[in-house]
Amino acid sequence: MKESSVLTNQELYDKIYDGIYPKKENIMILVCAIVIASIGLNMNSQPVVIGAMLISPIMAPVQGLGMGLATFDARLTAKALKLLLLEAGFAIVAAAIYFLLSPITYASSEIVSRTQPTIWDAIIAIFGGVAGMIGARQKEPNNIVPGVAIATTLMPPLCVMGYGLYERDASFFFGAGYLFLVNVSFIMITAFIVVQVLQVAKRKVVNKEEEKKRKYLMVGLALLIMIPSIYSAGSLVRRQVAQQNAQSFVSQEFSQFYVLNQEIDNDNQELVVDTIGTELSEEQVSQLQTKMANYNLDDYQLVVKQVADSDSLSLQDIDRYLEEKAQETRGMSGTRALSSTVTTEPLQRQMEAIKKALFSEFPNRITSITLRNSETRSGDEAGIVDVTPSARISEEDREAILEKAAELTKGASDITINLTD
Structure with missing residues (x-):
């Protein structure tokens, strides 16, 4: 007769019970995992954080809590809770010490993302808890439990709590603490349900009324x-x-301008847009504000910050932004400013390079640059770059722009630059 690949209910109970003994080795592994995870959060490195979660032993006491509550085993429940609190305490302190010694202590996006738990974190923990108990029943070693540890992210919130402790920032500490509570609670609750479904023997005699009260208690806790x-x-x-x-x-209404940065401030209900070029008039800003209603942004105030002085922005900053913008537009199969069909990629790159060069050379003397395509009589594709200079520039500046345009289009007969008024 083929041997079963899953543990019996008693073997599953014994396995979980044996896994919640506090061991020096596990505490050391936990501290190592916390330091690794803290480094990953500190440096915005997801692979490092994932590696830390793989070696973390913190799943055992959470499953022990579910098993203890489901089987009315007060001793198992108490031991699992003590071990969980002990490991969480060590983890928070270890993370706080790391951030105390680390030369880089700013709140990275990986840290901030662990301070606002949502319903999706609860859903992940629910399904992770089910998968974790299924994995625990397997006799053969498997990657289910480590996978659950990664998916439910039990470790990173503890690291962020340590960061909040170091920074003395209650919002980080309690935000991450709530995420940890959500994950632990729903893994525990699903473990409780799975054990009930498996009908693991209870460790004390209970009547139906007492059993029903505990189920209601778990449901109430979950809600x-x-x-x-x-x-x-x-x-x-x-x-x-x-x-x-x-x-x-921004991509539609600011297509003729280079937007250095855009940021939406939900607290103050503002959309802040930084651009290069001549300052937009109040009338232009007012027109743009009116158009925001078409994008369901009626409640937001448009704030345009104009970088009109080349001394206030380095060419390296401009180059970095323009390169990112060029890559983005090529990835979207052409610039929205192009009319009708999309130009070929080599022509598009040339036109983007010309646009970049002109804005970099004359950041406070050009209002906008529009790219469009046309077709020659022979059917070949050609590009047109329409340059709109500032209304206040001198004739010398106009001549300088024309000279630069001629220099940029030298050898590129399929591109024409027009200086518009």
Whole structure:
């Protein structure tokens, strides 16, 4: 008879019970994992964070809590809770010491992202808890439990709590603490449900009323913990929708300008756009403000910050932005400023290079540059670069722009530069 590949209920109980003994080796592994994860968060490196979660032993006491509550085993529940608190305490202190010694202590995006748990974190923890118990039942070694440790991110919130402790920032500490609570609670609750489904023998005689009370208690706990995450998820969705609308608005309505930076401030209900070129008039800004309603941004105030002085922005900053913009537009199959069909990639690159060179050379003397394509009589594709200079520039400046344009189009007979008024 073929031997079963899964553990019996008693073997599963023994496996989880044996895994929650506090061991010096596990504490040392945990501290190492926390330091590795802290470095990953500090340096914005997801692979390093994932590696830390793989070696973390913190899943065992969480599963032990679910098993203890489901089997009415007060001893197992108490031991699992003590081990979880002990490991969490060591992890937070180790992370705080790391950030105390680290020369880089700014709040990276990886750190900030662990301070706002949402309903999706709860859903991940639910399915992760189910997968974790299924993996724990397997006799053969498998990667299910380590995978659950990665998916449910139990380690990073503890690192961020350590960061919040070091910075004495309650928002980081309690935000990450809530994420850790969400993950632990829902893994524990799903472990509780799986153990109930498997009908693992209870460690004491209980009547149906007592068993029903415990189930209600678990459901109430789940709802209590989930409510703030639902609100957080709603806020996150609103922010992301506003961000997407803002990106669409800027790419469409600012297509003739180079936008150095755009930022949407949800707290102050502002869309801040930094551009290169001559300062936009109040009438232009007012027209743009009116158009924001077409992008569901009625409640936001448009703030345009103009970089009109070349001394206030280095050419390296301009070059870096323009290179990123050129890569983005090529990835989207052409610039939106082009009329009708998209130009071929070599021609597009030449036109983008000309646009970059002109803006870099005359950042405060050119209002806008528009790229468009045309077709010659022979059917070949040609490019047209329309340059709109500032209304206040001198004749010498206009001549300088024309000379630079001639220099840039030398040898490129399929590109024409027009100086418009």
